[in-house]
Amino acid sequence: MSSGIRFDGVTVSYDGTVVLDALDLTVAPGEVMALLGPSGSGKTTALRAVAGFVRPAAGRVFLGDRDVTGLPPYRRGIGMVVQQYALFPHMRVEDNVAFGLKARKVARVEIRERVAEALEMTGMAAYARRYPRELSGGQQQRVAIARALAIRPGVLLLDEPLSALDARLRSGMLAELARLHRELPDVSILYVTHDQVEALTLADRIAVMDRARLQAVGTPGELYRAPANEFTASFVGNANLLPVTVSSGGVTFGGVDLTVDTAGAAKGASATLCVRPHLIGVGDGPNRLSGTVREIQWRGATHRLYVEVDGHRIMTDLRELKDPPVLGETVDLHFAPEDAVLLTAGVSHD
Numbered sequence: 001m002s003s004g005i006r007f008d009g010v011t012v013s014y015d016g017t018v019v020l021d022a023l024d025l026t027v028a029p030g031e032v033m034a035l036l037g038p039s040g041s042g043k044t045t046a047l048r049a050v051a052g053f054v055r056p057a058a059g060r061v062f063l064g065d066r067d068v069t070g071l072p073p074y075r076r077g078i079g080m081v082v083q084q085y086a087l088f089p090h091m092r093v094e095d096n097v098a099f100g101l102k103a104r105k106v107a108r109v110e111i112r113e114r115v116a117e118a119l120e121m122t123g124m125a126a127y128a129r130r131y132p133r134e135l136s137g138g139q140q141q142r143v144a145i146a147r148a149l150a151i152r153p154g155v156l157l158l159d160e161p162l163s164a165l166d167a168r169l170r171s172g173m174l175a176e177l178a179r180l181h182r183e184l185p186d187v188s189i190l191y192v193t194h195d196q197v198e199a200l201t202l203a204d205r206i207a208v209m210d211r212a213r214l215q216a217v218g219t220p221g222e223l224y225r226a227p228a229n230e231f232t233a234s235f236v237g238n239a240n241l242l243p244v245t246v247s248s249g250g251v252t253f254g255g256v257d258l259t260v261d262t263a264g265a266a267k268g269a270s271a272t273l274c275v276r277p278h279l280i281g282v283g284d285g286p287n288r289l290s291g292t293v294r295e296i297q298w299r300g301a302t303h304r305l306y307v308e309v310d311g312h313r314i315m316t317d318l319r320e321l322k323d324p325p326v327l328g329e330t331v332d333l334h335f336a337p338e339d340a341v342l343l344t345a346g347v348s349h350d
Helices: 043-051 093-103 110-122 139-148 167-183 196-202 221-226 231-233
Strands: 005-014 017-029 032-036 057-062 078-082 155-159 188-193 203-208 211-220 238-247 251-253 256-258 270-275 288-299 302-309 312-318 329-333 340-343
Touching: 005 043, 017 043, 017 057, 017 211, 032 043, 032 196, 043 057, 043 078, 043 155, 043 188, 078 139, 093 110, 093 256, 139 167, 167 196, 167 288, 188 196, 196 221, 203 221, 203 231, 211 221, 211 231, 231 238, 231 270, 231 312, 231 340, 238 312, 238 340, 251 270, 288 312, 302 329
Parallel strands: 032 188, 032 203, 078 155, 155 188
Antiparallel strands: 005 017, 005 057, 203 211, 238 251, 238 270, 251 256, 270 340, 288 302, 288 329, 302 312
């Protein structure tokens, strides 16, 4: 089966409303690409366009070198897993996994081999004779993944596959999906999620979506350390976004001059300074800001402080403090110049 996915100016509209706007995006063979964004951002529509469940109003969809824009879903050779599992309750696990192979009229001997292989790969070999009702939610999801893998797809589509699981099961399934990716190095995976932890954990690259448009594309590290715009900064990890004015030696925030890299920004321009909470310290240091503690949250290994500075709340995550400040106390915050990213107007499509 063809591996790799390419969206070439794909636009999808429902009743005149654009829900996916001129998407250009390439998923390389063997790559895990996460589509990350809030509800209504267009990420699931993009996945459904690959699956063949929606027809683009404009643009083309390619699987490998094949233009599949006009092909029905069953001729695309893809595997797909959705959040509600969609297992047949009257069929045993092995029959659920064999369903796609039987539909493709694969020989019985080969079906048995592939079902056994897929169940072994997902750790469900011992449950082949059970019915879905006899399985936990995590086990049912593994069966759904086994069914998708049994047809040996070049492309695997995962649509919020862990959203119905509790936190413990979700963590375990993330580890299992990461292991499967290592065992299937040639399969391209398009993973739709609104959960940044899933995207950061699994994806080789992340495509950030908002309001039907692609906002940014990059590796998890790139998007976290150097976000392209305010939306990406706020959606990929927590971020302090401070309105600043570009000055000759850096920026000004609340009347305080801060030293940061302003390459490419015009003096006097309005911009936004992005600083991650864990990169802000308390006490004396460079780029010092003084403010009032408004909220303290103990999070086990860390304390999160919310400090009001010039009418803005700044978050800082600190290793668990033996003697944390009290509400209303004045504290000094600081951050290194290299730990701040200056965001100017515009959207980057890498």
